[in-house]
Amino acid sequence: xxxxxxxxxxxxxxxxxxKLELKRIKIYRSKVPHTRIFPKANGRVLKPVLVSRRKYxxxxxVDMYFTKTIDNTIPDPEFGIFPGATKLTTSSDGYRAxxxxxxxxxxxxxxxxxxxNPKRYSGFVIAQGIKKGATGGYKSMxxxxxxxxxxxxxxxxxxxxxDLAIIYHEFAHTSIFLPKTSKGKKATLLDERKAVxxxxxxxxxxxxxxxxxxxxxxxxxxxxxxxxxxTGKRKQGKWTVSKYDPRILVSLTDEDRL
Numbered sequence: 001x002x003x004x005x006x007x008x009x010x011x012x013x014x015x016x017x018x019k020l021e022l023k024r025i026k027i028y029r030s031k032v033p034h035t036r037i038f039p040k041a042n043g044r045v046l047k048p049v050l051v052s053r054r055k056y057x058x059x060x061x062v063d064m065y066f067t068k069t070i071d072n073t074i075p076d077p078e079f080g081i082f083p084g085a086t087k088l089t090t091s092s093d094g095y096r097a098x099x100x101x102x103x104x105x106x107x108x109x110x111x112x113x114x115x116x117n118p119k120r121y122s123g124f125v126i127a128q129g130i131k132k133g134a135t136g137g138y139k140s141m142x143x144x145x146x147x148x149x150x151x152x153x154x155x156x157x158x159x160x161x162x163d164l165a166i167i168y169h170e171f172a173h174t175s176i177f178l179p180k181t182s183k184g185k186k187a188t189l190l191d192e193r194k195a196v197x198x199x200x201x202x203x204x205x206x207x208x209x210x211x212x213x214x215x216x217x218x219x220x221x222x223x224x225x226x227x228x229x230x231t232g233k234r235k236q237g238k239w240t241v242s243k244y245d246p247r248i249l250v251s252l253t254d255e256d257r258l
Contacts, residue, residue, distance in 0.1 A: 028211045037202045048105030058102035061111045067127040085127035094143030097163045136170030138183045156216045157240045169200040189227045213246040
């Protein structure tokens, strides 16, 4: 194959990838209702903060909600000893990602809500966790030191991760957007799907990422399952979607996988 033919084939391959991506996005948009990027918090639609106030608000937010506790436990996997949630250092990926989150209109709106209602969010703690990625609870959030992970892709689906969308996703599991009856309850796969549709994907799409098409996690019995974000269909084990149609779950070894 001469050089010109090789270049042509590469261009055609790249064009095919773009066409398939646009097709997948079109399918997603046709099946998932559009949602505003500012969901309601306690019945009120949040509003962004002036850019000039965002850094000040973030530093005030850090002082109010970031834990100051430091756990110096030395990890010893042989005996199952690991440090607990500890202070996020300013040099960690988690801290820096949150600082960038605070500079967005949606992130600044969340921070403003929590600054303006300290009694409502009393006891809320943000810390550095031992698990990779991020976790959100009713009154807590953890971000890893290396965030989201070294490859910056979801381990099962392989889709690119947008770290700020992950932070917004985790806020969907907190007291800002959940009723008091949710306190102490573990998020289900349906809850995760809702967080992806209403929080994570609107931010991803806005930033030029493809929507997230799957979420994999354990069900109540501890069995790993994958849920399709568009259809809500669940299958036991690790699955991704077809590159031709994100409504179809396929195995990770399927030749048509995304």
